[in-house]
Amino acid sequence: MDAAIAQMVAFTDATPDRARQYLQVTDGDVEQAVSLFFESGGVDLGGPAPVVTESSTTAVGSGNARDPISIDDEEDVPVTRSTIPAAGMEDDEAMARRLQEEMYGGAGEEEVIRAPIARQAETLAGPGASDYYGGSSLDDAVQERLQAFSNRRGARRAPGIFNQQPTSRIWQEGAADRSALAESTGGASETNSRAQHLARLFAPNWGLMFNGSWDDARDEGKAEKKWLIVNIQNEKVFDCQVLNRDIWNNPSIVETVTENFLFLQYSKDDPRADQYCQYYFHNSEVEDEYPHVAIVDPRTGEQVKLWSRKIPNAGEFLMQLHEFLDRYSLDNTARNPVAKRKSEAKKEKPLDMLTEEEQMERALQASMAGQGSLKVPDEDPDELTRSVGDLKGKDVAMVETEQTQTNGSAAPSLxxxxxxxxxxxxxxxxxxxxxxxxxxxxxxxxxxxxxxxxxxxxxxxxxxxxxxxxxxxxxxxxxxxxxxxxxxxxxxxxxxxxxxxxxxxxxxxx
Structure with missing residues (x-):
């Protein structure tokens, strides 16, 4: 280690303590440590590094009292939360949160101003356009242009540990395959053993996920009599990554979801999420509204349950899922709960119904506070069914009254x-x-x-x-x-x- 520190100090002019920090992150690899130092601007990676004596030094990746995680770069070792000591989990989560903020920016950081859109020439189609497009129909040409526009609009961030992208290999083989994981993360998981460990720890559960569009999910949900459970992810919000680790990979939750739900997980920038966000998640651009998990009735398209901003721990979430299944059913003869009180969320009047003074006041508020803060927070529809007085009981009483009036006497109920x-x-x-x-x-x-x-x-x-x-x-x-x-x-x-x-x-x- 002392020789490696000396080499890094000679290359980077860093202090010995700072060099020790980068070497520990890269498991003693001088070349990677130097590269990481220049890429990060030589920032402090977490305070003074612990002193490692020669007697306590072990081979890279072998595990010791200061680094309890033992991962061999040459072996494909599946890592789960239950196999990691508590102290190691805390260290991993702190490092994961820091890396996520560095890669994608924290909630409070300013948006990076993107480069100007490149100039491009467009051709307006009019009469005789079929000849211009080589004899193909105008409709085909328009569809091709719309598809190109959609592809540009839906361009997502580069893959990474916290923005893993689905690949054909992952759908077939799962995230346990090391090469499939590397493809999903764009090679980020191959940087070192710690990066590979974090990539597996926060990987989405591809095996649980429905691989299809929103309309396909609704059709299959109606056919299989399964609810749709939707998770919209924002790579800037670390709590969204925690869902992959604690909720969607929990064995009991996986069993319940597989049996009763179709699970859809989209990034907010995924074009497949546009239809859902348009109808159900109007505040998708507000980071404070994440994490976002909801249950939708595939028959009617109604959102019947919502978890927003704060997701309970795995045990409580599982209990709430079972409570939902006890109260709601996709059987056409079942009586599902209905709203018994009005929403308490304050809805804004449409712009065309405002007076000139009210329009000026709203514009001033938007310019001072930011438009995101003016949006009404989403509300759990299931909570509106919980109040004193059960409308279902009223409906039963009305039916029994009608039977009594029709038959002259009511038959005793079961x-x-x-x-x-x-x-x-x-x-x-x-x-x-x-x-x-x-x-x-x-x-x-x-x-x-x-x-x-x-x-x-x-x-x-x-x-x-x-x-x-x-x-x-x-x-x-x-x-x-x-x-x-x-x-x-x-x-x-x-x-x-x-x-x-x-x-x-x-x-x-x-």
């Missing part, structure tokens, strides 16, 4: 036929014959043990015999993964797939 004098008695604990079921309701949650051979109706009997406080005598449904358990009440808990399940109690009250 819920009314459930006995209310059979309190629950938990069976003895036996992993082979019993299971615990989590029962969630508006007031909280309950966990009870049932026998696998018990009928699903036992859940209804328990809730009716021991009603939730303040909900006595109110009709309810019990839903699991979008299925109303009243329809399978004669099946056993094991047959209905309720082993270790979580169910949701929905009250039908006016």
């Amino acid at each position: 819920w009314a036929q459930i006995p209310s004098d059979k309190p629950h008695e938990e069976p003895p604990a036996n992993a082979a014959e019993t299971t615990r079921i989590q029962i969630r309701h508006p007031e909280g949650r309950i966990v009870r043990r049932f026998a696998l051979k018990d009928k699903v109706q036992r859940i209804f009997e328990y809730l009716k015999a021991s009603p939730i406080e303040g909900r006595e005598g109110i009709e309810f449904d019990v839903v699991a993964m979008g299925t109303n358990l009243m329809n399978v009440r004669d099946q056993t808990i094991e047959e209905a797939g309720l082993k270790n399940a979580s169910v949701m109690v929905e009250f039908s009250e006016s």
